[in-house]
Amino acid sequence: MAPQDATMFWLSARTRNDLFLLYSFADAGVPTDALRAAVAARSARIPDLRVRLREAPGDLAYPSWVPGEFSVDQFVEHRSQDWAAVEAALGDLLATAVDARIHPWRLHVFRGVADAPMRGSDEELATVVVLQMSHALADGKRATAIARELFCEHGPGRASWGASAGVPAAFVAGAELITRLRHSAFLSGVLGAVRIPVGMVKTAVRGYGAYRAQTELALLTEAGEVPPPGPGFAPSAVNKIGPHGVLEHRARMIVCSSEELRVPGRTITVVVLTAVSMALAAYLAAHGEPVDRLGAQVPMALTERSNGLARNNYRSLGVDLFADEPDLRARADRIAAALADRRLRARHPLLSAQDRVTAVTPAPILRRDVDRYPIDAVPDAIAGHTVVSSVYRGPADLSFGGGPVRCTGGFPALGAVMHLTHGVHGLGDTVTVSIHADGAVVPDVDEYANLLRTALREVRAALDR
Secondary structure: OOHHHHHHHHHOOOOOOOEEEEEEEEOOOOOHHHHHHHHHHHHOOOHHHOEEEEOOHHHOOOOEEEEOOOOHHHEEEEOOOEHHHHHHHHHHHOOOOOOOOOOOEEEEEEEEEEOOOOOOOOOOOEEEEEEEEOOOOOOHHHHHHHHHHHHOOOOOOOOOOOOOOOOOHHHHHOOHHHHHHOOOHHHHHHHHHHHHHHHHHHHHHHHHHHHHHHHHHHHHHHOOOOOOOOOOEOOOHHHOOOEOEOOOEEEEEEEEEHHHHOEOOEOHHHHHHHHHHHHHHHHHHHOOOOOOOOEEEEEEEOOHHHHOOOOOOEEEEEEEOOOOOOOHHHHHHHHHHHHHHHHHHHOOHHHHHHHHHHHOOOHHHHHHHHHHOOOOOOOOOEOOOEEEEEEEOOOOOOEEOOEEEEEEEEOOOOOOOOOEEEEEEEEOOEEEEEEEEEOOOOOOHHHHHHHHHHHHHHHHHHHOO
16 A cells, blocks of 8 residues: 555544545436445446455554455445435534445435435435545545446446556455465565665655755745745634534535536636635634635645555645635636646646655654644644635436436545535536535534625626626
8 A cells, every 4th residue: 555545544543534425316216225236236346446454463564455345334325305314414424434444435325315406307306325435545536436437337347547556456356365475464564574674764865865856946946937835824713623623514515507617717616716715704704703814725636657556646735815805806817826836836846756755654654653743733824724625527427226417526524623625526517516514613504605605606707707
């Protein structure tokens, strides 16, 4: 397992970081037992869904992926009659975590849901499906590909990830000799112990290389050849730490047609970021905390070759939202420029030097760092007040039990500092803006959702002039 993925697994013991991919389908009335059987058969042909995590003794080596089979408890049917009940259940689900050592994914199914926010017939009942996945197994881009395999009934049996990013087919097929020798926990521990001294030498060598790369990057930045790093922001009321961590997970979804958010010359991500800047500023001001500066963390996918075998392959960009700019057109332009600068810097080859250090860090050292990292402290400066994660999930050619897909959504994880996050997910001609909030810190989630709905309309109107 790559160090980035192991980090996600180890962090899951300290904070909830699972991925939740929601898909709403027209309910075609297929019996639930038949749906469960179809999921079992389909997942058996998807290598990423046929593994489980195995730890090495004493964490002397990184965990590994070993063959795992579908279990009936991975398909969970929930009772609900309308969308309000689904939203309440979503809050409960977002507080849970899968155990990747047993099963790294689970499917939650809500049948016959009335009033679901999907762009179909008003009288149409929905089957709402939530694919819950360990973050060690995938990042947002890879999880989207896995979901497409699961719900694209006429598609191929595996995603086109290539040999460098997927689990080797021979490994998933799992000859007994390979399972017993190459992936036995005992052997992994022994090999890990042997590799530690070598890893420490490589870490030192690459660490010096990283130092030289940082020095060169600083010189290039000073010369104006590389954009500077993103600015830090003072924490706001939505970044305070509660007495017992995240207390109340709540979810809301705003489903739009893509035309409602599409503006010539600007991306949907920029349109939503501009709307978030308006809604969050208005929400904070209404609660006695007017702000002049707001920022958002925006995950950016890297190329598959950037981190070798890593399943988590992205960087988080800190983007200024320019809340002090009154002209929405100018604000959107400044956000777009800042986002472009952050992406340009994030893609610079010199930043890969730190990744190469992590790649050879011995497992016990990285595990110690993960355990000691102060995730429960709010720093003086943060990279963003909220998260806006944007992923296009492809054409609307998915189905479940014969029912066509209507929309999709996703809910970036909360943390001790981050109590409000947003997902922006396109599917076919729909775009869903999802809200994930900690009700203990953002008690008026519906108020914020209404502010965001209004802001989306106002931004589109202002930018379309």
